[in-house]
Amino acid sequence: MSQRTARPRTGAPTGLDLYDxxxxxxxxxxxxxxxxxFGLACRLLGTRPRPHVRNIYALVRVADEIVDGPAEAAGLSPEAAGRVLDELESETLAAVERGFSTNLVVHAFCRTARECGIGEDLIRPFFASMRTDLSTHRHDDASHDAYVYGSAEVVGLMxxxxxxxxxAQRPLTPDPALVEGARRLGAAFQDVNFLRDLDHDASALGRDYLGLGAGASTREAVLDRIDADLAAAAAVVPRLPPDCRRAVTAAHDLFAELSARLRAAPDATERVRVPDVVKARLAARALLGFAPRDVRA
Structure with missing residues (x-):
């Protein structure tokens, strides 16, 4: 029997189930x-939310790669990369509407979006921030906040x-306190990464997201903002569904550790990292059900 006509094994998914x-x-x-x-934290999610969070991350990652190097390495100009990003946004919105895409990553995202109530109000701001990376190289406080909302806070909201x-049978609107916590956790993650990648963003990408030394902000102020956002997010973790709390706690504590290490090494020339043994300890702590780390302690 040829590969074209071979039937799936008994019990294996077929049709749309196989494609999904x-x-x-x-x-x-x-x-x-x-x-x-992120993969480690994702594994701490229950089986109900885990594949959906992976689907969101995959689309976010692909969009990010369009503006952060691989597209340029493939020979695309900024204008061409912008057109590719536009095409990805259009395909994503169309797929969410119709429930299908020939792009596997977009298809995975659209199935999640339709089930969980992720709409244009979150998708469009994300792509708008990605598009900013092709045209804006230095941010002030206002443009930083707009960028972080689209690139990170809406991902937390997704x-x-x-x-x-x-x-669920039909999507519900999350509690406002959880919405605020999701936004602030996403913002903290993004600002930590901005500080970690400060030299790389400047030298390799020609970008300055924080405007340090240009009157927009100071490193200490950014770290204080990060810790305030982490504390606000930690306060609402107990209100999340039980099968999500451990993963969110692990992710929160990882970035709290990064924030502490950034504060302790203001002149570090290498990207600040958390050793694997510390990551494992943080994951174990979350797995045992401990509350998120108190960054103010």
Whole structure:
């Protein structure tokens, strides 16, 4: 029997179920290749939200790669990269509307978006921030806040939609306190990464997201803002569904550790990292059900 006419094994998914599973596997591969830390936290999610969060991350990662180097390395000009990003946004919005895409990563995301209530109000700001990377090289306080909302806070809100709605008959609107916590956790993650990647962003990408030394902010003020955001997010973790709390705690504590290390090494020339043994300890702490770390202690 030829490969074209071969039937799936008995009990194996077929049709749309097989396509959905293949798309989810593609999304899982993206997160496994690109982020060991996020992948570790994701494994602490319950089976209900886990594939959906992977689907969100995969789309975010692909969009980020369009503006952060691989597209340029493939020979695309900023204008061409912008057109590719526009095409990805259009395909994503269309797929969410119709429930199908020939792009496996987009298909995985659209199935999550339809089930969990992720709409244009979150998708468009994300792509708007990605588009900013092609044209804005130095940010002030206002443009920083707008960028962080689209690039990080809405991703936290997408994940919150999953936490609340995955497996539900119809999507519900999350509690406002959880919305605020998701936004502030996303903002803290982004600002930590800005500080970690300060030299790389300036030298390799020609970008300054924080405007340090240009009157927009100071390093100490950014770290204080990060810790305030982490504390606000930690306060609402107990209100999340039980199958999400451990993963969010692990991610929170990892970035709290990064914030502490950044504060302790203001002149570090290498990217600040958390050793694997410390990551494992933080994950174990979260797995045992401890509350998020108090960054003010």
């Amino acid at each position: 599973k293949t798309a989810q596997d593609a999304a899982a591969t993206v997160i496994a290749r690109y982020s060991t830390s 994940c919150l939609q999953v936490f609340v709605n995955a497996g």
